[in-house]
């Protein structure tokens with residue numbers, strides 16, 4: 001930040017959707033943690049004025065102690081370097097009962113929550129601004145709720161007050177904007193652009209794990225921020241599931257820099273995407289359509305032999321309909337082991353888009369009740385399943401019993417442990433399992 005006349009140089013980082021601890025697989029979680037560490041180190045090197053977090057720092061509102069500890073350690077590094085962090089809670093780390101572990105970060109002064117405000121008597125949501133002491137930039141935002149319920153808050157947002165406020169302003173939000181939604185997000189809840197307050201210099205978006213606009217990530221140079229392109233979603237900092245790992249391989253964040261002129265409320269800013277690559281990901285697709293099981297095994301073998309895996313994360317997606325053989329006969333563990341033996345860091349295999357002609361879909365007649373459809377489905381599936389010592393009728397009855405047991409939800413007052421015991425006992429009974 002260097003002043004010349006009224007103009008002032010500014011630089012800030014915009015992070016979103018870190019989802020620390022999102023994976024059940026600890027080896028991959030580690031990479032998410034490393035991505036966050038690397039981001040914080042880069043931010044310190046870049047010597048920014050402040051950091052914005054647009055929600056979902058955590059994957060859940062009550063993450064385990066390792067995750068909270070890591071967040072504290074990294075955010076403290078920023079504070080030790082006098083870099084304030086302004087943020088909001090996202091759909092994942094928000095807690096309706098105010099039990100989010102983000103609270104600890106706020107209390108410790110490591111995370112400045114800018115989504116502050118009250119609902120007035122005439123049912124308007126009035127948000128307050130938080131001024132960054134160094135740059136005098138005014139920041140506000142609207143935190144998310146579960147299932148995009150914050151859209152209800154947007155509908156009662158007092159936009160006039162926000163629009164009238166003078167100065168250079170940033171709005172942080174964790175909501176999809178309909179007009180900017182890529183096709184793959186078409187089924188997700190979103191709010192029209194018109195619900196965002198006007199007259200802000202920058203709109204720091206979160207929730208979308210894809211970078212929007214596209215060109216910011218594709219073309220890692222600086223892009224001018226103007227009236228048309230001031231809503232930016234950096235996307236996730238690290239992939240949070242198989243599909244994202246396969247599709248994006250890595251994540252990143254944005255650095256926004258340039259000059260602001262507070263008295264004339266003008267600015268010249270540009271945004272640059274900083275890719276955070278911690279480990280290379282190799283996405284493999286195996287087209288199994290119209291192939292037999294041995295043919296697929298040959299293709300897999302060939303692919304494994306001819307690909308370099310050293311220290312890489314490997315995702316294998318098997319798609320299509322096999323001409324013969326059962327999909328579960330594909331030995332996932334053996335495939336994984338072969339790739340691990342070639343030095344891979346971790347292997348993930350996905351067979352959800354794989355089917356077989358031996359198990360063709362069953363057609364259900366329309367005009368039947370749900371119960372009739374369910375009975376038909378179970379009956380037809382039972383005919384195709386071979387289990388030792390069980391007749392087709394036995395299988396059918398057991399599926400019905402299983403569904404009845406699974407259909408019973410845990411009552412609020414029932415402890416999770418008791419519920420798990422209830423499930424376990426019933427499974428043992430249905431399958432006549434004895435403990436050894």
Ligand SMILES: [Mn+2]
Pocket residue numbers: 017019056090092207208
């Ligand atoms: Mn998210």
